[in-house]
Each structure stands twice: as C-alpha cells, then as structure tokens.
Amino acid sequence: MGAMGVDIVRISRVREITERRGERFLGRYFSKGEIDYSLRKHDPYPHLAARFAAKEAAYKAFSAAGIGDLPLSSFEVIVRPSGVPTLRVARSASRQVSSANVSLSLSHDGDYTVAVVALFGDITRSKD
Secondary structure, X not given: OOEEEEEEEEHHHXXXXXXXXXXXXXXXXXXXXXXXHHHOOOOOHHHHHHHHHHHHHHHHHHHHXXXXXXXXXXXXXXXXXXXXXXXXXXXXXXXXXXXXXXXXXXXXXXXXXXXXXXXXXXXXXXXX
16 A cells, blocks of 8 residues: 655745754754755755655655644655665554655745655554
8 A cells, every 4th residue: 555745835935934943943944954954955945845845745645544643854855876865754654554654855946945745665653
C-alpha cells in the first residue's frame, strides 16, 4: 500500500515569519543542517519554504498511511552530493513505521514552492 502528501507554501510568508520570529521559528521547524544549507544560498527563503512544504507533505503522507502523530521535526530534507533532495525520517519516527520507502519532489516558481512526498511499501505502524 502507498500514500502521498502534497503541500504548497508561499515563499514571502516564510520570509515574513522568519523576519518577525527569527531563530525561534527556524529552530522550531528546521534542523541545523536545513538552516545551514538554506542560509548559504543567495536567497534562503525559497529553500526554507521548500523544506517546510516537504515536512507538511510528509506529515500528510504519513497521516494518509494511518500514522498521523509525527511532529514536523521528524522530517528533514537533505541534499545528496548529486543535488537531489531526499527526505530523512528521524529514527524515533522511522522505528514506528515498517520499511516504507520515501520519495520526495520539490519545485518552486515565483512566490510559491510545492512538495510531494510518496510512500511505498509496508507503511503500517511497527508493533514495538
């Protein structure tokens, strides 16, 4: 069985929240790696927005699979050396799920970014 989640985020909204709440916002929703990656970019906000959308899409995908109590901090977007973004699921969360394969797609255009997360395989809650 599979599951999918999608989310769209307005980049200017992430910019406004970050400017207003700063490190409090960043630290609550993003890993150190995600923050460092985004802040190295000329314009970090499309990258932060894409990561936020990915976390929301992952939450929706896992919820569709019957596992909806994972915090957004359970998900981290990492970039492989090839430049391909990948979703890492925190160990504490991945222990709750039996062998699901996770696929992530990110895109941004203008003031919007979108993320799609697809889960494949056995997505049932583990029994430990």
